[in-house]
Amino acid sequence: MSATDDLLVEAERLAAELDGTNPPTLLDVRWRLVGAPGRDDYLAGHLPGAVFVDLDTALCGAPGPAGRHPLPDPAKLEAALRAAGVRAGHPVVVYDGGDGMSASRAWWTLRWAGHRPVRLLHGGYPAWTAAGLPVSTEQPDVTPGDVTVRPGALPVLDAASAARLAAGDGVLIDVRAAPRYRGEHEPIDPVAGHIPGAVNLPAPEYVTEGRFPAVEELRGRFAAVGVAAGTPVGAYCGSGVTAAQAVLALHLAGREDAALYVGSWSHWVADPARPVATGPTPAPGNG
Incomplete structure (x- = not known):
């Protein structure tokens, strides 16, 4: 497989x-x-x-x-x-x-x-x-499952570890649209901009209408923002939904160690003491 x-x-x-x-x-x-x-x-x-x-x-x-x-x-x-x-x-x-x-x-x-x-x-x-496959409006009778949740099987970033990654410990990818990253437009959260040191790779660069390109193409797109073999990598967005898709794309590219900043920008800006960068290129990780 x-x-x-x-x-x-x-x-x-x-x-x-x-x-x-x-x-x-x-x-x-x-x-x-x-x-x-x-x-x-x-x-x-x-x-x-x-x-x-x-x-x-x-x-x-x-x-x-x-x-x-x-x-x-x-x-x-x-x-x-x-x-x-x-x-x-x-x-x-x-x-x-x-x-x-x-x-x-x-x-x-x-x-x-x-x-x-x-x-x-x-x-x-x-x-x-x-594909012409059948659909239903019936709600199935569900036999309850027995799954046991064991948290922590995938890596997670918090604000401190995201900041370290962006500051040079690896690559932190901001997958929001470029105007949000640059701080020109923020339709949801109260502060515009990005985590200092993060690089911008908007989601449409690695997925199109929910479909991923070939593995080699994915690897090339991530390599273009500094993701190399052995380099720690993580992703964030507004609230950890779009960034989860980036983590899936990184898994497809062979990076099962890719970390998700679950809180993402909505968590980062909840603390006004955290630095915010604006502009088109990564600012130094120390803000």
């Missing part, structure tokens, strides 16, 4: 697996930052057998000083995953509305929680429907 097969699954292959004798557990994690809740999309139509899991309330903690999408309480996460039918050691496939962001955060959260057999439906729900 290639690294890609361990992380992504195409719609046609997933359909064959679902018709098999030991189908994976399907989690529908459609989500929007603003607008109608993802559950509405789920109720209008979903992959047969899929269970809806809410990103905001089940896969993340409550927003606050730790950020807009902080780490979940392990016990609450375990209860939510068991209620969705997640079983210890049994494969899980997550999907979203097509951009791959909430599915990537779900993928990351399950792997952080110690559940390794989880893949992302490449292209999400639109890829499934484009």
Whole structure:
């Protein structure tokens, strides 16, 4: 099995697996930052057998000083995953509305929680429907799972370790749009700019409409911002959702040690004492 097969699954292959004798557990994690809740999309139509899991309330903690999408309480996460039918050691496939962001955060959260057999439906729900595969409006009867959450299976950055990485201990990638990174525009958080020393690689540089390029192309795009073999690397965004997709992309490129700053910019700016940089190029890591 290639690294890609361990992380992504195409719609046609997933359909064959679902018709098999030991189908994976399907989690529908459609989500929007603003607008109608993802559950509405789920109720209008979903992959047969899929269970809806809410990103905001089940896969993340409550927003606050730790950020807009902080780490979940392990016990609450375990209860939510068991209620969705997640079983210890049994494969899980997550999907979203097509951009791959909430599915990537779900993928990351399950792997952080110690559940390794989880893949992302490449292209999400639109890829499934484009392939002419069946959808359902029925909510399945779920047999509760027995998964045990064991936090810490993937590396996590806090503000201090993110600052050290940006200051020269490695590469810290800011995956937000360039105007947000430069401090010209900030539509969500109260302060504009970036962590001093972080480099900017906006998400569209390594993923297009929820689909990742070939592995060699991914490696080239990360290498262009300084990611080399053996160089520690981490990623952040506004609240740790888009950056989880960057961590998935780094895994595809062979960097399973890539760390996520879960609190991201929404956590960084919660403390006014933390330095903020603006402009198009990384400022010195000491601010």
